[in-house]
Amino acid sequence: MGSIPPGSAAPSKAALLRKNATAAVESYNSWNIETILAPRHETATHEILPKSLNRPIMNNNTYRSYFSAIMPYFWNFTVTINDLLVDAEQNKVVVWARSTAMTEIGEYANEYMLMFFFDERGEKIVRSLEFVDSKVTGPYMEELGRFIREKKGSDGFERRYGN
Template sequence: MSSEEVSPYRRAFRAWVEAYNSWDADRIMACYDESLVHNILPKSLNRPARSKEEYGRYLREEAIPLFKSFKVIVHELFEDGPRISAHASSVAESCTGAPYENEYNLMAHFAPASPDSDVLPKIIQVKEFVDSGYALEFFQDEKARMQERERDKRLKEEAEESGKKGGVVDV
């Protein structure tokens, strides 16, 4: 491979990052093999290893609704055949408008690339190390912001309903 050629694994990794930057679950999930095992680490976070189906459900039902936007920036990348490790960070805006910035070490293992195909290899394993201290604090604070927002919405609806009745009490 000449220095100008980019390996299929590196191209697949780039497509995966671009899919995350689109914040589109279908595009992200298309990067994964059916045999996917996805881990969010360190173990102290007590996050389960997820299959492709489980990770897709997590992405669609939990992660994507939590953020209005999400961008991944790759700072450094190392490739060893079908394995890529990258130091990355993210910049996002939560559904409550709070800024989110995290740091990652992403390890992606790919299915073997077919030498006679332009089809990118799929990811079979992800180990996603996050800044656990930041993540725990952010998600705890975001949950509180969401609860406050829900409480304010409920109070507003109650006030509007009370106003419709004109404040008159039925006897």
């Protein structure tokens, strides 16, 4: 974070958290893994929920591997924030968002509740909880996994999502 010019007020903690959470969500629109990981602290964790999906808690390296395997199968991925709530005292931000994209099996759409836990300064994400619409995501990813296995051969994606 740069220095504050004389006569300028530092942004409030809530404004900083809002700005950084918005940037984190919008980083997915770049569809670049380095840009997506940039808002995260080096020790950050990411968990995809609900727990019934049985997804492991991922560190940055695990998330990089996981998400990089998905990226080639989606294009025109766009995330839009519906609403955002900030708890400046606890350095938390909750975001309700939606996404759309295209794949070889058709249009993809999802809805998310994201909870970001920031470091004490409100600059880097130390923990992310990503609640997905499992009624949509589960069947869609299974179908995409089957398509990849049948049409493209194995690259590991279908082991995570296909039958």
